[in-house]
Amino acid sequence: MSHRRFVYLGIGGVIAIVLALTFTGLNDSLTYYLYPSEAVDQRADFPDGERFRLAGIVVPGTVVEGEGSTAFDVTDGGADIPVVLNGPQPSLFAEEVPLLLEGAWSGDTFEADAALIRHDENYEVPEEGGAYPEG
Amino acid sequence: MKRVRILMAIAAAAMAAGLYLTLTSPTDRLQGEFTRIVNIHAPSMWVAFLAFGVTAFASILWLVRKTNRWDRIAEASVETGVLFTATGLFTGMVWGQAVWGRAWDWADPRMASTAVMFFVYIGYLALRRATPDPVMRARRSAILGAIAVVQVPLVYFSVNLFRSLHQTQSIRPDGASMPDAMVIALLVNFIAFTLLYVALTAARVEVAKTEESRAAETVPAGDAVATPLLSEVEDV
Numbered sequence: 001m002s003h004r005r006f007v008y009l010g011i012g013g014v015i016a017i018v019l020a021l022t023f024t025g026l027n028d029s030l031t032y033y034l035y036p037s038e039a040v041d042q043r044a045d046f047p048d049g050e051r052f053r054l055a056g057i058v059v060p061g062t063v064v065e066g067e068g069s070t071a072f073d074v075t076d077g078g079a080d081i082p083v084v085l086n087g088p089q090p091s092l093f094a095e096e097v098p099l100l101l102e103g104a105w106s107g108d109t110f111e112a113d114a115a116l117i118r119h120d121e122n123y124e125v126p127e128e129g130g131a132y133p134e135g
Numbered sequence: 136m137k138r139v140r141i142l143m144a145i146a147a148a149a150m151a152a153g154l155y156l157t158l159t160s161p162t163d164r165l166q167g168e169f170t171r172i173v174n175i176h177a178p179s180m181w182v183a184f185l186a187f188g189v190t191a192f193a194s195i196l197w198l199v200r201k202t203n204r205w206d207r208i209a210e211a212s213v214e215t216g217v218l219f220t221a222t223g224l225f226t227g228m229v230w231g232q233a234v235w236g237r238a239w240d241w242a243d244p245r246m247a248s249t250a251v252m253f254f255v256y257i258g259y260l261a262l263r264r265a266t267p268d269p270v271m272r273a274r275r276s277a278i279l280g281a282i283a284v285v286q287v288p289l290v291y292f293s294v295n296l297f298r299s300l301h302q303t304q305s306i307r308p309d310g311a312s313m314p315d316a317m318v319i320a321l322l323v324n325f326i327a328f329t330l331l332y333v334a335l336t337a338a339r340v341e342v343a344k345t346e347e348s349r350a351a352e353t354v355p356a357g358d359a360v361a362t363p364l365l366s367e368v369e370d371v
Contacts, residue, residue: 003265011258015251032242032298090236092165100235100300116235119165121305123313126164 033100037078043105051104055118056081060095074099074110083110092117139341142334149327153178156320163313165234172230174320178328179223180249184287186216186332187256194280197273203347206273209280211339213259215332220253235300244293245301252286259283 033053034042046052056074062082064071070085070093083101093099098120103112157174190212197205227246232238241247259279266272294303305311311318 004262007258007261007265010261011255014254014258032244032300092234092236097165116237116300117165118300119234119302121302121312123163123170123305123317124165125161125314125316 035076035078036074036081037076039081039110040079046105048106049104051102054081054083054101054103054110054112055098056083056101057098058093058095063095074101081110082108083112085112085115087113087115090115090117136341139334139338142330142337146327146330146334149323149330153320153324153327156323160320161314161316163317169230169233170317172226172233174324176223176226176230177321178324179219179226181325182328182332183216183220183223183252184291185329186212186219186336187252187284187287189336190216190280191284194277197277198281201273203273206276207340207343207347208336209276210263211336211343213256213280214339215336217253217256217260218335219328219332220249220256224249224253240300243300244297245290245299248286248290248293252283252290255279255283255286 033055036054036056039046039052039054054074056076059073059075059080062071062073068086070089071082072085073080073082075081083103084106085101090099093115098118100116100118101110101112102114103110105111153174157171160171160174162168162170190209193205193209193212197209228238239246241250259276262279263272263276266275293299294301305313306318306321313321
């Protein structure tokens with residue numbers, strides 16, 4: 001086949017692969033992630049062990065460090081969900097930080113094996129003695 | 136080339152000012168020093184969008200006017216566009232690993248669509264290599280250049296259309312969700328990177344002009360030698 005046709009096929013192939021990855025990735029759980037209120041509402045759709053991503057803010061005062069795992073609650077202001085993270089904390093983990101957790105329900109707890117910090121569009125300069133804001 | 140030198144000097148001065156602000160602006164309380172990367176990452180992607188927009192404009196003008204000038208500009212702009220997309224992707228990955236805790240996620244619509252855009256424009260350059268005839272090369276490139284630009288709004292609005300890991304816009308028509316000092320640093324860098332884009336693209340167009348005039352002067356060896364006719368040769 002001519003070089004040109006090969007290039008066209010190459011471009012088309014790459015587009016097809018990446019679109020497939022994008023849409024299967026997004027369709028993973030209908031949407032990229034669910035907020036706690038939605039996860040609770042859709043509890044029946046996600047039986048124990050069925051993976052999805054949960055996005056929520058770490059509730060202050062709920063963090064319990066264990067050996068190789070961390071327990072805390074996440075919230076979206078609507079529902080609070082207890083989480084057990086079986087794996088390393090992301091380096092910027094702290095109270096009130098927004099997280100993206102990958103895992104599945106296990107009873108009333110969300111068992112996560114990976115956690116990412118989901119930084120949003122807000123940039124704030126720390127006040128004196130700067131720590132992540134309260135409330 | 137003198138014009139290119141002036142453009143480069145202006146760009147260098149602007150980049151220096153941008154770098155100064157990058158290093159001295161306040162930082163976000165969550166990200167710390169990694170905030171500074173946004174001053175390279177966001178301007179790089181802006182310039183990539185601008186470059187591919189210029190390519191689309193030049194491509195359409197070539198299809199209408201068929202003059203070499205527009206083909207040169209379209210091609211040069213793709214080269215700089217691909218370069219700035221690469222720097223944008225690289226700085227994005229460094230930042231992502233540091234702040235999110237992950238360098239890449241195909242499920243994120245901004246990352247996936249940017250990667251596709253990157254590969255399509257690399258395909259534009261490969262397509263040019265694969266087409267030896269200059270007019271056919273210009274025509275095929277122009278069609279691809281005019282169509283591929285549709286990815287630019289797709290990439291930009293991907294974070295608004297879908298849920299994403301990548302943040303939405305911090306600077307919007309109705310205001311900014313970052314302190315003024317950070318906005319200023321970012322905007323100065325946007326201007327500096329734009330000036331750098333103009334200088335680099337102009338330089339690449341000059342190179343293309345030189346290549347074309349050299350090609351026109353060069354006669355392939357075969358054409359310079361005519362086949363000898365035996366009837367004209369004596370004493371064979």
